[in-house]
Amino acid sequence: MKILVSISKTPDTTAKIAFTDNNTKFATDGVQWIINPYDEWYALVRAIELKEKDPSVSVHLINVGGADAEPILRKALALGGDEAIRVNTEGNDSYYIASQIAFVAKEGTYDLVLTGKETIDFNGSSIGGMLAEMLDLPFVSLATSLEISGITATVKREIEGGEESIHADLPLVVSCQKGMAEARIPNMRGIMSARTKPLKVVEPVAAENLTSIKSFELPPAKAGVKLVSADDAGELVRLLHEEAKSF
Amino acid sequence: MSVLIYIDHADGQVKKVSHEALSYGAALAKAIGTTAEGLVLGKTSGDLAVLGIYGITKVHQVTHANLDQVDAQVFAALIADAAIAVNASVVIFSNNINGKAIAPRVSVRLKAGLVSGAVSLPDLTNGFVVRKSVFSGKAFARVEINTPIKVIAVNPNAYPVHTLEGQAEVVALDLQPRDSRIKVTATNKISGKVPLSEADLVVSAGRGLKGPENWGMVEELAELLGAATACSRPVADAHWRPHHEHVGQTGLAIAPNLYIAIGISGAIQHLAGVNRSKVIVVINKDPEAPFFKAADYGIVGDAFEVVPKIITAVRKLKGIA
Ligand SMILES: Cc1cc2nc3c(=O)[nH]c(=O)nc-3n(C[C@H](O)[C@H](O)[C@H](O)COP(=O)(O)OP(=O)(O)OC[C@H]3O[C@@H](n4cnc5c(N)ncnc54)[C@H](O)[C@@H]3O)c2cc1C
Numbered sequence: 328m329k330i331l332v333s334i335s336k337t338p339d340t341t342a343k344i345a346f347t348d349n350n351t352k353f354a355t356d357g358v359q360w361i362i363n364p365y366d367e368w369y370a371l372v373r374a375i376e377l378k379e380k381d382p383s384v385s386v387h388l389i390n391v392g393g394a395d396a397e398p399i400l401r402k403a404l405a406l407g408g409d410e411a412i413r414v415n416t417e418g419n420d421s422y423y424i425a426s427q428i429a430f431v432a433k434e435g436t437y438d439l440v441l442t443g444k445e446t447i448d449f450n451g452s453s454i455g456g457m458l459a460e461m462l463d464l465p466f467v468s469l470a471t472s473l474e475i476s477g478i479t480a481t482v483k484r485e486i487e488g489g490e491e492s493i494h495a496d497l498p499l500v501v502s503c504q505k506g507m508a509e510a511r512i513p514n515m516r517g518i519m520s521a522r523t524k525p526l527k528v529v530e531p532v533a534a535e536n537l538t539s540i541k542s543f544e545l546p547p548a549k550a551g552v553k554l555v556s557a558d559d560a561g562e563l564v565r566l567l568h569e570e571a572k573s574f
Numbered sequence: 575m576s577v578l579i580y581i582d583h584a585d586g587q588v589k590k591v592s593h594e595a596l597s598y599g600a601a602l603a604k605a606i607g608t609t610a611e612g613l614v615l616g617k618t619s620g621d622l623a624v625l626g627i628y629g630i631t632k633v634h635q636v637t638h639a640n641l642d643q644v645d646a647q648v649f650a651a652l653i654a655d656a657a658i659a660v661n662a663s664v665v666i667f668s669n670n671i672n673g674k675a676i677a678p679r680v681s682v683r684l685k686a687g688l689v690s691g692a693v694s695l696p697d698l699t700n701g702f703v704v705r706k707s708v709f710s711g712k713a714f715a716r717v718e719i720n721t722p723i724k725v726i727a728v729n730p731n732a733y734p735v736h737t738l739e740g741q742a743e744v745v746a747l748d749l750q751p752r753d754s755r756i757k758v759t760a761t762n763k764i765s766g767k768v769p770l771s772e773a774d775l776v777v778s779a780g781r782g783l784k785g786p787e788n789w790g791m792v793e794e795l796a797e798l799l800g801a802a803t804a805c806s807r808p809v810a811d812a813h814w815r816p817h818h819e820h821v822g823q824t825g826l827a828i829a830p831n832l833y834i835a836i837g838i839s840g841a842i843q844h845l846a847g848v849n850r851s852k853v854i855v856v857i858n859k860d861p862e863a864p865f866f867k868a869a870d871y872g873i874v875g876d877a878f879e880v881v882p883k884i885i886t887a888v889r890k891l892k893g894i895a
Contacts, residue, residue: 340823340843344712364824421688422681447710447823447846450691452669456646456678465755466646468675471817481759485818487584487671488769492760505825506817537687541703541716546849552856552866557875560883563855564891566871571853573832574775574799 328384328475328497330374331437333428333455334403334411335363336396337448346543353448353543362399365443367406368510369503373473374441375407376508385409387435391427393417397526404521405513411524416531419449419540425457426534432462438497439480444469444504455502465495471506577603577610578662579630580653582672586619590772591668591730593628598726598733599666600629601695608663612742613656615649615751616641626742628735634660634747644672645754650679655749657684662723669727670771677727686723693732696724707732710823710846729850730772731829770819773802776830776851778821780806780844782837782858782877786814791881792836798888804828806838822847837877840865857881 338344339359347354362371371388378384388403388411390396400411414427432440440462445452452468459466469485475497482493482501513521555563567573579599581592596612603610611632612625622633636652653676657665665680667673669690681688689704693714697703701718704726708715770776777796783789789803796803803819810820821828823843829850836857838844845868848854856869859876866872873880889895 338709340846344709346713368824421678425678425682449708449715450706450710450827452674453678453681453688453690456650456675457682459647460650460679460682464647466675466679467756468646469671485671486761486763487589487771488767489761489763491758491762493756494759495756505820535685537681537685537719537721538689539718539720541718543708544714544716546712546714549868549870552869552872554866554872554874557873557880560873560880561887561890563871563873564884564887567832567853567855568891571832571870573853 328381328439329435329437330377330384330386330439330441331432331435332366332371332374332386332388332408333440333442334366334371334388334390334400335443335446336360336390336392336399337363337446340364340447344545350542350544351540360395360399362403363443363446365445365447365504367403369505369507370441370443371403371406371408372508372511373503377475378407387412387437389414389428389431391416391418391424400526401521402513404524404526405517406511407517409524411526413526413528414531415528418536420536420538421451421453421457422537423534425454425461427531428454429458429461430532431529432458439475440500442500442502444502452502455500459500462498462500464498464500466500466502467493467495468502470501470503473501473503473507575608575663576660577606577608577664577666578657578660579610579612579666580673580676581612581614581625581633582668582670583614583616583618586617588618588625589668589670591670593735594730594733595666595668595728596625596628596630597736598695598728599664601736602664602666604629605695605698606663611660613653613747615652622744623741626740627737629738629740630742633742633744635744636747636749636751638751640751640754643754643758645756646675646679648751648754650676650683652749652751653680654683656747657723659747659749664724664726667725667727669729673727677725681725684723684725685721686725687719687721688725688727689717689719690727692726692728696726707850710827711849712846729829731831768800768802770802770804770821770826770828773828773830775799775801775832776804776828777801777834777836778804778806778838779809779836780838781808788878789815791885795834795881795885795888798885798892798894806844835865836881838865839863840868
């Protein structure tokens with residue numbers, strides 16, 4: 328079985344969010360870059376777990392981005408990916424990115440494509456669905472568990488107020504979230520072997536950008552907290568009821 | 575031309591987030607001088623004509639046994655076909671669980687640019703520019719859609735519901751769903767509780783509560799308010815609370831009208847999941863807790879003393895002995 332895992336590069340969760348160039352670009356000065364947590368902790372680690380159970384499984388990683396994404400691809404290889412593919416182009420239109428991944432996925436005839444549920448920067452949660460449509464495959468979103476037996480996948484996914492179990496035959500696209508796997512740290516052996524694992528760079532295919540980012544803005548600052556004395560909890564309830572009209 | 579709004583439903587009932595999407599679609603239709611029409615896939619209970627109060631003129635419905643389970647692939651194909659049938663120039667979804675699965679597929683089928691997580695009506699002064707939430711609620715982006723047909727998925731609780739007098743015409747749409755390639759084998763709903771993702775009010779607690787045995791007062795306050803319960807990540811990781819209650823950067827992102835945080839420090843990753851809440855209340859014994867900076871109201875004090883007092887005050891307000 329061949330698994331393709333999408334690996335997106337995102338700012339660290341504690342990164343300061345600020346913009347430059349007349350608020351058209353994210354200010355990258357001093358920003359630490361990480362693998363998008365949903366891609367790493369859930370999609371990638373689950374793929375590696377499947378490989379640990381069945382050594383015939385191979386796990387390939389795909390990133391659409393510039394050379395500056397290679398350190399995070401090496402980290403993903405250190406965690407246990409077999410091979411990484413970087414499509415050498417930048418972009419933030421999800422249709423464009425999904426088109427690139429779809430091309431690689433088609434060429435590589437993967438049985439399973441795993442993505443994180445969304446990226447923590449653009450919060451699009453759209454790559455998995457777009458990819459599935461481009462590949463004409465079923466898509467199970469927001470999955471919390473995934474088991475494979477033969478050619479059948481059993482997936483649990485979140486629904487409003489609960490969970491649903493789904494059976495689907497491979498090939499399949501799944502977007503992964505909490506519950507799927509536990510975060511791991513690469514070990515020394517993984518880090519050493521990652522250095523020699525293949526990291527292929529391919530050029531992008533022609534695809535359109537259907538959207539473009541015009542500018543960014545920060546939310547207005549909060550007015551400041553209104554503190555109520557600990558002895559006067561009734562006053563807090565009154566404020567919430569009468570002033571904030573919360574209930 | 576028209577604006578087509580996908581109407582999501584569960585257990586026969588149209589979801590509240592779809593009322594928001596309908597209001598959004600109706601306002602947009604007015605701005606571009608066209609009609610807003612709704613689309614229901616599958617059977618619902620009750621009269622769909624009443625959805626006219628949200629400003630739509632028609633509700634198209636495809637009823638077919640195959641639509642009892644939501645398969646994004648099947649639904650997206652039908653919605654795209656319906657969009658073409660009604661000559662829609664914009665297709666609106668709620669950016670809820672189903673919307674997130676279906677809207678991207680519709681975008682590809684129609685080759686229509688998608689903005690998901692929209693928080694306000696498009697700015698039409700110069701192109702078609704939609705404001706969306708990015709960086710986990712820490713910023714907004716203004717995104718232009720460059721295609722003739724547009725797809726927008728509106729964040730839950732971002733656009734207010736408007737109602738007026740009116741009835742919609744309910745029209746059966748004769749479209750044939752394709753066969754589903756997935757099979758739902760079991761559904762597990764946590765009954766009797768308000769689902770966190772849809773809750774207006776949320777009572778949440780963190781490591782400050784010391785152990786799972788102390789959650790009684792959290793549940794009691796939530797029940798009194800009709801609120802859902804949530805927790806910080808370490809609390810879920812330690813199995814004090816179920817995983818589906820974990821909110822934050824790596825858990826669920828929510829935007830309730832009221833978020834009460836008890837014994838939670840307010841780490842940046844926690845705030846990323848709750849910063850879109852309309853009103854934030856923080857109860858923490860440490861006056862330096864970062865959460866106070868993001869709060870609207872706060873009490874510096876010991877949760878074990880403060881929360882029972884709040885419960886008493888809410889009971890009094892609600893006239894419960
Ligand atoms: C990549 C990444 C992703 C993460 N994602 C998330 C996420 O999605 N969600 C999340 O929540 N965290 C997340 N975290 C963890 C986050 O950084 C914090 O560690 C976590 O939110 C802290 O949880 P807490 O506030 O419950 O506990 P603590 O930080 O231990 O805070 C407990 C608070 O309770 C207060 N307290 C103690 N006793 C009392 C009392 N008797 N009465 C009142 N107050 C009291 C203390 O003053 C303190 O402020 C993530 C971290 C990383 C690195």
